Amino acid sequence: MSFPAEAPRLLRALAGETLPRPPIWFMRQAGRYLPEYRALRATAPDFISFCHDPEKAAEATLQPMRRLPFDAAIVFADILLIPGALGQKVWFEAGEGPKLGPLPEIAALEAEIEASTGRLTNIGETLSRVRAALEPERALIGFAGAPWTVATYMIEGGSSDRSGARSLAYTDPERVDRLIDVLVESSARYLAMQAAAGAQVLKLFESWAEGLSEPLFERLVADPHRRLVARLRELGVTVPLIGFPRGAGGLVEGYAASVAVQGVALDTGAPAALGLAIQAKGKTIQGALDPLLLRAGGPALDARVEELLGQWGGGPYIFNLGHGILPDTPIAHVEQVLARVAGA
Amino acid sequence: MSFPAEAPRLLRALAGETLPRPPIWFMRQAGRYLPEYRALRATAPDFISFCHDPEKAAEATLQPMRRLPFDAAIVFADILLIPGALGQKVWFEAGEGPKLGPLPEIAALEAEIEASTGRLTNIGETLSRVRAALEPERALIGFAGAPWTVATYMIEGGSSDRSGARSLAYTDPERVDRLIDVLVESSARYLAMQAAAGAQVLKLFESWAEGLSEPLFERLVADPHRRLVARLRELGVTVPLIGFPRGAGGLVEGYAASVAVQGVALDTGAPAALGLAIQAKGKTIQGALDPLLLRAGGPALDARVEELLGQWGGGPYIFNLGHGILPDTPIAHVEQVLARVAGA
Numbered sequence: 001m002s003f004p005a006e007a008p009r010l011l012r013a014l015a016g017e018t019l020p021r022p023p024i025w026f027m028r029q030a031g032r033y034l035p036e037y038r039a040l041r042a043t044a045p046d047f048i049s050f051c052h053d054p055e056k057a058a059e060a061t062l063q064p065m066r067r068l069p070f071d072a073a074i075v076f077a078d079i080l081l082i083p084g085a086l087g088q089k090v091w092f093e094a095g096e097g098p099k100l101g102p103l104p105e106i107a108a109l110e111a112e113i114e115a116s117t118g119r120l121t122n123i124g125e126t127l128s129r130v131r132a133a134l135e136p137e138r139a140l141i142g143f144a145g146a147p148w149t150v151a152t153y154m155i156e157g158g159s160s161d162r163s164g165a166r167s168l169a170y171t172d173p174e175r176v177d178r179l180i181d182v183l184v185e186s187s188a189r190y191l192a193m194q195a196a197a198g199a200q201v202l203k204l205f206e207s208w209a210e211g212l213s214e215p216l217f218e219r220l221v222a223d224p225h226r227r228l229v230a231r232l233r234e235l236g237v238t239v240p241l242i243g244f245p246r247g248a249g250g251l252v253e254g255y256a257a258s259v260a261v262q263g264v265a266l267d268t269g270a271p272a273a274l275g276l277a278i279q280a281k282g283k284t285i286q287g288a289l290d291p292l293l294l295r296a297g298g299p300a301l302d303a304r305v306e307e308l309l310g311q312w313g314g315g316p317y318i319f320n321l322g323h324g325i326l327p328d329t330p331i332a333h334v335e336q337v338l339a340r341v342a343g344a
Numbered sequence: 345m346s347f348p349a350e351a352p353r354l355l356r357a358l359a360g361e362t363l364p365r366p367p368i369w370f371m372r373q374a375g376r377y378l379p380e381y382r383a384l385r386a387t388a389p390d391f392i393s394f395c396h397d398p399e400k401a402a403e404a405t406l407q408p409m410r411r412l413p414f415d416a417a418i419v420f421a422d423i424l425l426i427p428g429a430l431g432q433k434v435w436f437e438a439g440e441g442p443k444l445g446p447l448p449e450i451a452a453l454e455a456e457i458e459a460s461t462g463r464l465t466n467i468g469e470t471l472s473r474v475r476a477a478l479e480p481e482r483a484l485i486g487f488a489g490a491p492w493t494v495a496t497y498m499i500e501g502g503s504s505d506r507s508g509a510r511s512l513a514y515t516d517p518e519r520v521d522r523l524i525d526v527l528v529e530s531s532a533r534y535l536a537m538q539a540a541a542g543a544q545v546l547k548l549f550e551s552w553a554e555g556l557s558e559p560l561f562e563r564l565v566a567d568p569h570r571r572l573v574a575r576l577r578e579l580g581v582t583v584p585l586i587g588f589p590r591g592a593g594g595l596v597e598g599y600a601a602s603v604a605v606q607g608v609a610l611d612t613g614a615p616a617a618l619g620l621a622i623q624a625k626g627k628t629i630q631g632a633l634d635p636l637l638l639r640a641g642g643p644a645l646d647a648r649v650e651e652l653l654g655q656w657g658g659g660p661y662i663f664n665l666g667h668g669i670l671p672d673t674p675i676a677h678v679e680q681v682l683a684r685v686a687g688a
Contacts, residue, residue: 163636170640210554210591213634213666214615215648247554249593250618271558274594290557292507296514304559322557 008139010072011200013318014240014262014284022309022317023071024341025141026334028324029064030076033331036063047092048084051077054125061130065138067331069338072139072201073130075194077123079145079205082186083154085116097159106178113182117189124197131198142199144191146206146243147183147228148220154179162208169216180224188231195237203242203265204228210247217251225259242286246323256283268322272311279315288322289337295326297333305340352483354416355544357662358584358606358628366653366661367415368685369485370678372668373408374420377675380407391436392428395421398469405474409482411675413682416483416545417474419538421467423489423549426530427498429460441503450522457526461533468541475542486543488535490550490587491527491572492564498523506552513560524568532575539581547586547609548572554591561595569603586630590667600627612666616655623659630662633681639670641677649684 009023031037040060044050051057060076080098084090086109089101123142131140144150155165155176169176191202209221225243232241244265245255256264256278264278266287275285289308293301308319319341325334353367375381384404388394395401404420424442428434430453433445467486475484488494499509499520513520535546553565569587576585588609589599600608600622608622610631619629633652637645652663663685669678 166634167636167640170637170642170644173644211613213612213632213637213648215651216634217613247593249591249613250596250615251613252594254615254617268557269555269561269593269595271594271598273598288557290510290560292511293514293557296511298514300514300517304557307559 006137008071008137008200010139010141010318011240013316014201014242016262016282016284016316018314018316021341021343022313022319023139024319024338025070025072025074026321026325027074029068029070029074029334030060031325032327033325033329033334034063034067036067047078048081048090051081052122054122054129057123057126058129058133061126062133065134068334069342070138072141073134074141074143074203075123075127075130075199077126077143079143079150079207080153081120081123082116082144082150082183082190085119085190086112086182086186088154098153100153100157102157103154103179106175106182109179109182113186113189116186117193120190120193123190124193127194127197127199139200140198141201141203141242142191142194142197143203143205144187144194146204146221147180147187147224149206149208150183150187151176151179151220152208162211166211166216169220176220180220184224184228184231188228188235191232192235192237195239199239201240201242201263202232202237203244204261206243206245206248208247209245209251210249212248212251214251217248217255221245221248222251222255222258225255225261229260244286253277257281263318265320266322270322275312275317276315279312279317284316284318285312286318286320289320291321291323291326291329294321294333294337295329297330297336301333301336302340305337309341350481352415352481352544354483354485354662355584357660358545358586360606360626360628360660362658362660365685365687366657366663367483368663368682369414369416369418370665370669371418373412373414373418374404375669376671377669377673377678378407378411380411391422392425392434395425396466398466398473401467401470402473402477405470406477409478412678413686414482416485417478418485418487418547419467419471419474419543421470421487423487423494423551424497425464425467426460426488426494426527426534429463429534430456430526430530432498442497444497444501446501447498447523450519450526453523453526457530457533460530461537464534464537467534468537471538471541471543483544484542485545485547485586486535486538486541487547487549488531488538490548490565491524491531491568493550493552494527494531495520495523495564496552506555510556510560513564520564524564528568528572528575532572532579535576536579536581539583543583545584545586546576546581547588548605550587550589550592552591553589553595554593556592556595558595561592561599565589565592566595566599566602569599569605573604588630597621601625607662609664610666614666619656619661620659623656623661628660628662629656630664632666633664635665635667635670635673638665638677638681639673641674641680645677645680646684649681653685
C-alpha cells in the first residue's frame with residue numbers, strides 16, 4: 001500500500017512504513033486525567049449511558065484531540081457494551097468497576113447475536129460524528145474487547161483474577177468455547193459496523209491474556225483472534241487491525257506470527273528484542289511506555305522515550321503506552337512526551 | 345558434575361543431567377490441601393510463629409513427603425521472614441494475607457543486616473531436622489524471596505498490585521536501590537545459613553517480576569539476582585540455585601542468559617519454545633503445570649502432563665507447577681500427576 005503524504009500517519013505506519021517520527025496516541029487518552037472529561041462525565045447519569053450517548057461520547061473522544069497533538073483518536077466506548085447488547089446485564093458502580101448479572105444460557109446468547117449489532121448503532125453514530133469533526137490527517141480508531149477478555153467478565157460477573165473463568169475453560173470446555181464463538185461472531189459484526197461508520201483502524205483489546213498456559217492461549221486467544229480476523233475480512237472490512245494480547249509475555253511472538261493483524265500492541269513488559277522480531281516479520285508494533293513512568297515524569301521519562309524511539313523507531317512503529325493512562329497523570333507529562341516524540 | 349546413581353535426582357537434574365523421568369516436586373506441596381497440615385497449623389498461635397517453630401515447621405515440611413513420592417522437600421517458611429528479621433513489623437491476618445508496619449529508614453535496615461541472620465536461625469534448625477529425617481535420595485530445598493518481591497511488600501505494606509513500589513522506583517530511585525541492596529546482602533547471608541544447615545538447593549522466588557519494563561526488570565530483578573548469586577559464591581555456598589522470575593514473560597530468556605543460576609523455574613505462561621531455548625543454553629528448567637488444571641483434574645490433566653514431559657523431557661527438566669498448589673486441590677489429582685510422571 002502507498003498513500004499520499006497527507007494520509008493519516010497512523011495508517012502509513014500500519015501499512016508498514018517507517019516514518020521519520022512515529023505516530024503517537026495513548027490508550028485512555030480520552031479520560032479522567034482531563035478536567036474537561038470529568039466535567040462531561042458528570043453530566044451523564046451512569047457510565048453505560050455515557051458510552052451510548054453519541055453527542056457526549058463524540059465530545060469525550062474529541063477532547064484530547066483539541067488540546068494535544070495526538071495522531072489518532074479512539075472512539076470513547078467500553079469493552080463491556082457487547083455483553084449488554086447480547087442480553088447480559090452490565091452496570092458500573094462508582095469506584096468499583098463493572099458488575100455483570102448472571103451469565104445467560106449460551107443458546108440465549110446465540111439467539112441474540114443478530115440483534116446485538118443493532119443495539120450498538122449509537123457507537124457507530126459516535127464514530128460518524130467524530131470522523132466528521134476530526135482533521136483528515138488524524139486517524140480514527142474503533143475497537144472491541146477480544147473474546148476471551150469479554151468472556152472473563154461475563155463468567156466472573158465483574159473484575160477478577162480470572163481464575164474462575166480459566167477453571168471453567170478446563171471443567172466445562174464446551175460451554176466456554178461456545179461463549180467464545182458467540183463473541184467472535186458478535187464482535188466481528190460490531191467491528192464491521194464501526195468500520196462502516198468511519199473507523200479507519202480497528203483494535204482488539206485482549207486485556208487479560210496473562211496467566212494462560214500455551215494450550216489455553218492458543219485455544220482462547222490466538223485461535224479466536226484468527227477466526228475474528230477472517231470473519232471481518234469475509235464481512236468486507238478492509239481497514240488495518242491492531243491486536244493487543246496484554247500480558248501474554250513469551251507467547252506474543254507466536255501470536256504475531258499466526259494472527260493476520262497489521263499491528264501488534266506491546267505491553268510495558270515487552271523487551272526491545274520482541275518488538276524487533278515482530279518488525280522483522282513485516283508487522284508494525286505499538287507501545288510500550290510504562291504509564292507509571294508517564295505519571296512520575298522528569299528526566300527519567302525523557303530518557304525512556306528516547307530509548308523507545310531508538311530501539312524501535314528504525315521500523316514501523318506507533319508510539320503508545322503499555323497500558324492505559326492513569327487518572328492522576330499530570331497533563332504536562334503527556335505534553336512532554338508528545339513534544340519529544342514530535343521532535344524526534 | 346557427576347553423581348553416584350543414588351544421588352538425589354533433583355541434584356542430578358540441576359547438574360544438567362537428562363533423566364529418564366524428571367524429578368518432581370510442587371510449590372506449596374506443604375500446605376492447606378493436606379488435612380494434616382490444616383490440623384498442624386491450628387496448633388500454632390499465628391503464621392509467623394508457626395514458621396519460626398522448628399518442630400512444627402519440620403513436621404509441615406515432611407508431611408507431603410510421607411504421603412506422596414515427591415523427589416524433594418522444600419523448607420516450610422515464608423518470604424516475609426526477612427523483613428521481620430530486619431526490624432519491620434510483619435503479621436498475617438486470617439484470610440487477608442500479610443500486613444507490614446511502616447518501612448523503616450533505609451539506614452536503620454542497613455544497621456540490622458548483620459544481626460538479621462541470627463534472628464533466622466530457627467529456619468536453619470528446621471532444615472537440619474528435616475535433613476536428618478529425610479531419605480538420602482530426596483533433596484532438601486531452601487529458599488528466600490528475591491529482593492524486588494520482598495521490597496514490594498515492604499514498600500506497599502502488604503499484598504498489592506505493586507504500582508506503589510514501581511512508582512517509588514521512578515520517583516525515589518536512590519531509596520529503592522538502597523533497599524534492594526539491603527535485601528541482596530541479608531538474603532545472601534540468610535541463604536548461606538540455610539545451605540550450612542542442610543539445604544542442598546536454594547531457590548529465589550521473584551514472585552512479582554510481572555509488569556516491569558525492560559530497564560526496570562534489569563535494575564530491580566536481573567542485576568540484583570546476579571549480585572546475590574555472586575555474593576553467595578563469595579560466602580562459599582556451592583549448592584545449585586534456581587531462579588523463578590514469575591510473570592517476566594518475554595524477559596525470562598534474557599534472565600536465564602545473564603544470571604548464573606543452574607535452574608530457571610518457568611511459570612504457567614511459559615511457551616514450549618522458551619523452555620527449549622533455556623535448555624539449549626545449558627540450563628535446567630522447572631515447571632510449569634497450571635495449578636488450575638491440577639485442581640480441575642481429569643483426562644485434560646493427564647494430557648497436559650504428557651505434553652509437558654514430551655516437550656521438555658528431552659533435556660534437563662524438573663517437573664513442577666507454574667505457581668503454588670491451590671488449597672482446594674484434591675489430593676487424588678496430585679497423586680494422579682505423580683503416578684504419571686513417575687511412570688513416564
